[in-house]
Amino acid sequence: MSEVEALRAGLVADIDGAASLDALEALRVGALGKQGVVTALLKTLGGMSPEERLEKGPPIQDLRESVTNAIATRKAALEQAALDARLASERVDMTLPAGDVPVGSIHPVSQVMDELAEIFADLGFSVATGPEIEDQWYNFTALNMPESHPARAMHDTFYLRAEEGVESYVLRTHTSPVQIRTMKAVAQKTGGAGEPIRIIAPGRVYRSDSDATHTPMFHQIEGLVIDKGIHLGHLKWTLETFLKAFFERDDITLRLRPSYFPFTEPSVEVDVGYSLENGQRVIGGSGDAPGGGWMEVLGSGMVNRRVIAAGGFDPDQWQGFAFGIGIDRLAMLKYGMNDLRAFFDGDLRWLKHYGFSALDVPTLSGGVGA
Incomplete structure (x- = not known):
């Protein structure tokens, strides 16, 4: 070797x-x-x-x-x-509890949107959506808001830059354009004859405003009913039923005050009664009761004839009502929040306090009759 x-x-x-x-x-x-x-x-x-x-x-x-x-x-x-x-x-003890892991939560705005959709579904409403970058005709003109209307001023509305000679698009200031788009789609489908409409239009809207109760972007839900023989009593019953289901109280009292909106006539502001409990305002009861008061929650009214005509319906045959309310404001009222800006700060501590667990969220599954 x-x-x-x-x-x-x-x-x-x-x-x-x-x-x-x-x-x-x-x-x-x-x-x-x-x-x-x-x-x-x-x-x-x-x-x-x-x-x-x-x-x-x-x-x-x-x-x-x-x-x-x-x-x-x-x-x-x-x-x-x-x-x-x-x-x-080595052995793994499967009986030991699992360690804590980060868990996501549902934002109060998302939770309230789900609650609203559930309530209005029980009332026979469907959900309609539309673009957030909107044509001025849909956002203003079709809603009976002429060029001289204050809402069309630059300090109230976000206009997008456009080429010379071309009308600027806007970030929609409300979800009312969805009403016009829905009416026109139905009118086109029925050859102008029309048919009953019952929709809600939730979504983001934009206005040039910012303080504790206003933000440049916020969430709004609008409702529209178009049918024959519709009157103000139908509007009051719908709003009263909706608010009772949302706040989960039977002692909701409404007060309707005459107002003005270009897209409704007559128009009414809706106040809800509140009482003081432990120094806090609590929705419910009569605002005229001792220690109580009235709080404005939404605007509404009978759809203006010009708006019905702009949607392609015959205003001599069809009537309707519409209403709009801020979703963020509803969340503040129901869940005791006091600053709208905190909704969009992205602070995880705030969301952990006010957010809802995906596995244990409050529901309104009992319906509007519960």
Whole structure:
């Protein structure tokens, strides 16, 4: 047996007998490290003649490969043995409680939107949507708001930059354009004959305003009913039923005050009675009771004849009512929040306090009759 073969046999035997990964690493360094015996043999090839290198080089290269392969094989065996030992000795107690993990929550605005959709679905309303970047005709003109109307002023409305000679689009100031779009779609489908409509239009709206009770972007829901023989009594009953279901109280009292909106005639502001409980305003009861008062919650009215005509319906045959209310304001009233700006600050502490668990949210599954 040559010297190289004897060295290979001895190294492979030592490697196969290594009892631990640390012992194996020591053998690897002793054989293949910078000062290792195999490395020393490889360095001698540089000083040999070509003929001598051709004779002695292949056995030394085979030695290196054999040692390298033996180390890899033994390392895999030792690692597998260590894993098997851990699996045999360690146990996971499945009865232990899981650790705390971050859990998301439902934003109050999303929660209130779901509640409103549920209430109005029980009343036979469907949900309609429309674009947030709106044509001025749908946002203003079709709603009986002429060019001189204050709401069209630059300080009230966000206008988008447009090319010269082209009318600017706007960020919608209310969800009322959805009413016009829905009416026109129905009129087109029925060839102008029309058919009853009962929709709500929730969504984001934009106005140039910011303080504790106003933000440049907020959420609004508008309702529209178009039918024959509709009158103000239908509007009052709908709003009263809706508010009783939303606040989950039967003692909701409404007060309708004459007002003016260009898209309704007659128009009414709707106040709801509140009482003081532990120094806090609580919706419910008569506002005329001792310690009580009235709080404005929404605007409404009978749809203006011009708006009905703009929607493609015959105002001599069809009547209707409409109402609008801020979703954020409803959330503030129901869940005791006092600053609208906090809704959009992105503060996780606020959301943790006011947010709703996805697995344990309050519902109104009892319906409007509950």
